[in-house]
Amino acid sequence: MSAALAARAPAQRTWAENALLTLVRYSPLLLLAIAWEATAQLELVSTTALPPLSAVIASWIELIRDGELVSNGAASLYRVFAGLGLAIVIGASLGIVMAWWKPVNILVAPIVEIFYPLPKSALIPVTVIWLGFGDASKILLIFLGCMLPVTIGAFNGARSSEQHLVWSARSMGASRLRVLWDVVVPSAMPELLNGTRTALALSFILLVSAELIAARQGFGYLIGFLGANGTYDAMYAVVLTVAFLGFAADRLYLVITRRVLLWRE
Amino acid sequence: MARVAQPNAAAGAPELALLRYGRLLLSGFARVFSLLALAIAWELLARSGTFTHFQLPALSEVIVSIWNDVIGGEFFLNAWLTLYRALVGFFICAVLGVAIGMAMSRNVIAHWFFDPIVSVGFPMPKIAFLPVVILWLGVYDVSKITIIVIDAIFPVIAATVIAIQGVERELIWSARNMGASSRELLTQVVLPAASPQIMTGLQVALPLSLIVAVVAEMLMGGYGLGGAMMTASRFANSTGVFAGIVEIAIVGYVLVKAMSMIRRRLLIWHQEAHDPSTA
Numbered sequence: 184m185s186a187a188l189a190a191r192a193p194a195q196r197t198w199a200e201n202a203l204l205t206l207v208r209y210s211p212l213l214l215l216a217i218a219w220e221a222t223a224q225l226e227l228v229s230t231t232a233l234p235p236l237s238a239v240i241a242s243w244i245e246l247i248r249d250g251e252l253v254s255n256g257a258a259s260l261y262r263v264f265a266g267l268g269l270a271i272v273i274g275a276s277l278g279i280v281m282a283w284w285k286p287v288n289i290l291v292a293p294i295v296e297i298f299y300p301l302p303k304s305a306l307i308p309v310t311v312i313w314l315g316f317g318d319a320s321k322i323l324l325i326f327l328g329c330m331l332p333v334t335i336g337a338f339n340g341a342r343s344s345e346q347h348l349v350w351s352a353r354s355m356g357a358s359r360l361r362v363l364w365d366v367v368v369p370s371a372m373p374e375l376l377n378g379t380r381t382a383l384a385l386s387f388i389l390l391v392s393a394e395l396i397a398a399r400q401g402f403g404y405l406i407g408f409l410g411a412n413g414t415y416d417a418m419y420a421v422v423l424t425v426a427f428l429g430f431a432a433d434r435l436y437l438v439i440t441r442r443v444l445l446w447r448e
Numbered sequence: 449m450a451r452v453a454q455p456n457a458a459a460g461a462p463e464l465a466l467l468r469y470g471r472l473l474l475s476g477f478a479r480v481f482s483l484l485a486l487a488i489a490w491e492l493l494a495r496s497g498t499f500t501h502f503q504l505p506a507l508s509e510v511i512v513s514i515w516n517d518v519i520g521g522e523f524f525l526n527a528w529l530t531l532y533r534a535l536v537g538f539f540i541c542a543v544l545g546v547a548i549g550m551a552m553s554r555n556v557i558a559h560w561f562f563d564p565i566v567s568v569g570f571p572m573p574k575i576a577f578l579p580v581v582i583l584w585l586g587v588y589d590v591s592k593i594t595i596i597v598i599d600a601i602f603p604v605i606a607a608t609v610i611a612i613q614g615v616e617r618e619l620i621w622s623a624r625n626m627g628a629s630s631r632e633l634l635t636q637v638v639l640p641a642a643s644p645q646i647m648t649g650l651q652v653a654l655p656l657s658l659i660v661a662v663v664a665e666m667l668m669g670g671y672g673l674g675g676a677m678m679t680a681s682r683f684a685n686s687t688g689v690f691a692g693i694v695e696i697a698i699v700g701y702v703l704v705k706a707m708s709m710i711r712r713r714l715l716i717w718h719q720e721a722h723d724p725s726t727a
Contacts, residue, residue, distance in 0.1 A: 293479040300704035387573035433571030
């Protein structure tokens with residue numbers, strides 16, 4: 184039945200049919216959750232290693248209520264937004280300038296090529312040496328780690344902008360800057376947005392790693408703190424929250440991207 | 449780079465080939481120049497006294513420290529351990545990821561089960577599960593390799609599924625028509641045709657394995673490039689920290705280059721090897 188439903192165009196389905204489809208699609212996750220709860224309740228493994236899901240949810244509510252999750256979460260999200268924002272603005276500009284102006288490409292490309300394969304997590308101790316345990320070191324780390332995927336996306340996109348579009352815009356009297364803004368930037372957009380998606384995923388990875396290793400605030404710190412205290416159900420609650428936020432950010436980004444690229448058929 | 453033969457360009461127009469070599473030489477010079485400029489800027493900035501020695505040790509000292517690591521054998525020990533963990537994790541990802549991806553595209557139940565897990569799990573920052581993995585498996589190699597697999601397997605699965613979906617129907621039809629069994633179809637038609645994209649997935653997974661290996665080592669301590677950096681940082685030995693970054697950068701660079709060389713070797717029969725852009 185669900186196959187027949189899925190085969191029909193989305194516009195023809197009713198609200199209830201859509202809900203049913205989603206339920207069928209995500210039922211394996213539900214099964215995993217039930218298996219988790221059952222394993223823990225039957226004490227097939229030690230409950231310190233795997234507290235029951237219900238206990239995890241209870242301590243999640245507790246963490247929300249006493250404000251710990253909210254204050255640490257706000258600190259983490261601020262770091263991601265600031266670092267990623269800087270990376271997108273500076274990285275995209277750099278990539279487009281590299282594609283547009285050859286001398287810049289010749290000078291910058293070797294540096295990009297050397298730093299791109301560097302496992303960005305290696306920078307964690309240095310950012311701490313430079314900027315300490317606070318927000319600034321995480322923002323710098325996320326900025327440094329996320330800039331290159333954006334730069335490379337923007338560069339590839341801008342370089343592949345169709346030459347005859349550039350020529351016809353030029354021959355119709357558009358200035359070089361005008362061409363850059365009206366032709367090159369829009370055609371760089373799809374690949375730029377793709378690179379940004381990579382950067383978004385990377386930003387969460389770097390945030391959590393940096394906070395786990397050296398921080399006094401944030402999700403990663405909270406996970407480490409609760410783990411060291413032995414309150415594992417609360418630790419699981421924070422881990423799942425971070426994982427969910429990373430997933431939700433990616434989905435939100437996809438929705439926004441689809442809006443932005445609506446003009447492209 | 450210029451391994452792929454381009455008969456008409458090389459034989460037909462020697463002056464054109466000369467021009468190409470000239471340009472190659474020039475870009476090589478530019479490459480050396482900008483890296484050299486970066487190195488000199490670092491050295492001068494460190495010696496100018498703008499930053500304290502702790503914040504920015506001179507490049508020359510960092511090189512001496514790396515040299516000492518190399519002579520003393522610590523570099524090889526640490527690099528070997530990090531590479532061992534990253535590569536074992538990577539190979540498990542490659543085998544398991546391709547297997548799951550293949551199962552998903554051939555079997556309805558496998559697809560039903562894994563599809564939501566992949567679509568939810570792929571964008572998650574799975575490194576957050578590191579403390580959970582430590583809780584379960586301790587702080588030794590097993591848990592490091594496990595977290596690498598958890599992190600790096602998703603790009604492989606996703607690439608395999610998309611690659612198999614993208615295999616041309618005509619290829620499959622004609623192989624069937626000529627009497628290929630479903631096993632032959634898989635090993636001789638579908639997998640080779642899908643291999644470029646699977647390779648791309650592996651090329652995403654490899655650097656990811658190294659990133660996660662370094663983080664895991666930093667958090668759990670012990671030997672390995674990440675652990676050595678953490679030790680240096682704990683003793684406020686910032687020269688050691690910078691040396692660690694350079695060492696990790698070298699390992700990462702070699703690994704990524706080796707992977708793209710392997711790709712070129714393995715896909716020599718494929719169209720992409722003959723594209724002028726990769727030549």
